[in-house]
Amino acid sequence: MSEKSGNFMNLQFAAKSENESFARVTVAAFVSQLDPTMEEITDLKTVVSEAVTNCIIHGYDNDPSGIVYIHAEIELDVVTLVIEDKGRGIEDMELAKQPLYTSKPELERSGMGFTIMENFMDEFELVSEVGGGTSIRMKKRIESKKALYN
Amino acid sequence: MNLHLEMEQRRDTLIVRLQGELDHHTADSVRLQLDEEIARGRCKDLIFSLKSLQFMDSSGLGVILGRYKLIKQKGGRMAICDVNPPVYRLFEMSGLFKIMPVFDDEGAALSELEVAL
Numbered sequence: 001m002s003e004k005s006g007n008f009m010n011l012q013f014a015a016k017s018e019n020e021s022f023a024r025v026t027v028a029a030f031v032s033q034l035d036p037t038m039e040e041i042t043d044l045k046t047v048v049s050e051a052v053t054n055c056i057i058h059g060y061d062n063d064p065s066g067i068v069y070i071h072a073e074i075e076l077d078v079v080t081l082v083i084e085d086k087g088r089g090i091e092d093m094e095l096a097k098q099p100l101y102t103s104k105p106e107l108e109r110s111g112m113g114f115t116i117m118e119n120f121m122d123e124f125e126l127v128s129e130v131g132g133g134t135s136i137r138m139k140k141r142i143e144s145k146k147a148l149y150n
Numbered sequence: 151m152n153l154h155l156e157m158e159q160r161r162d163t164l165i166v167r168l169q170g171e172l173d174h175h176t177a178d179s180v181r182l183q184l185d186e187e188i189a190r191g192r193c194k195d196l197i198f199s200l201k202s203l204q205f206m207d208s209s210g211l212g213v214i215l216g217r218y219k220l221i222k223q224k225g226g227r228m229a230i231c232d233v234n235p236p237v238y239r240l241f242e243m244s245g246l247f248k249i250m251p252v253f254d255d256e257g258a259a260l261s262e263l264e265v266a267l
Contacts, residue, residue: 017175020173020175038236042236046240049205053209108212108215108216109209110208110215111208112211112243113208
C-alpha cells in the first residue's frame, strides 16, 4: 500500500460484532477532515459496517480470534478504504455480488451488502482467495471539498 | 447497547419504535424481542416507527424483511413510518417499498391499517 503524500491510518481489531460501531465511527472521524456532508458520512459508515460485518460473519464464521484490518487513505478529496480479513475467502465472487444473494439465509441476511457498497462508493474492487481471506478496496470522492480544488 | 426498542400495542397493531443504530451487533436482540412478542399472538399487524433510528445497514434490512415474512405468514400486514433520509435511501435501494407501505407518521400508518381491515 503506497501512502504517497496523502494522509492515512491503519486499524486492526478483534472480529467481534461490538466492534462494528467502533469501526464506523473511527473511519468517519478520520474522514471528517475533508468536511464531508452528512450523506457522505452516512455512506461511508454504511459501507464500513457492511464490509466489517462480512469479515466477521463470512470471513471468520463468527470466530472472535480473527482480526479485521482497515486501511483508510486520503489523497486530495478522495478517500480510499481497504477492509480485509484473513478468513475463509469467497468461492464464487460473481454469485456473492448478486443483489439479495446470501450464503447464510438461515441467519436472515438481506444479501444487500455488496450492492450497498457498490452503490455508495465510486469504485469497488473485491479480491478474495479461498482459504486466504478477502479484501475490499473502495474509493469515494468527497464532493463537499471538491469545489475547493476546482 | 446502542439500540433502544420500545413497543406499544394499539388494538391489533404492534408499534415498534427503534432508537439508535441497527446493525449486525444489535440485530439479534431486536429479532428476539420482536419474535417473542409476535409469538404471544396479541398483535396482527406491525408498524416500524423509525424517527429516531440514526443508522441502519443491510443487517437491519434483514431484520425488517424477516419480520415482514413472519407477519405476512400469520395473515397480518406491516408498515413503516417516520423514516429519516439515510434510512430511506437504504430502503429505496433494497426495493423494500415495493412490498410494504411507508407513511409520514404513526397516526397515518395506524389509520391506514385500520381502514384497510
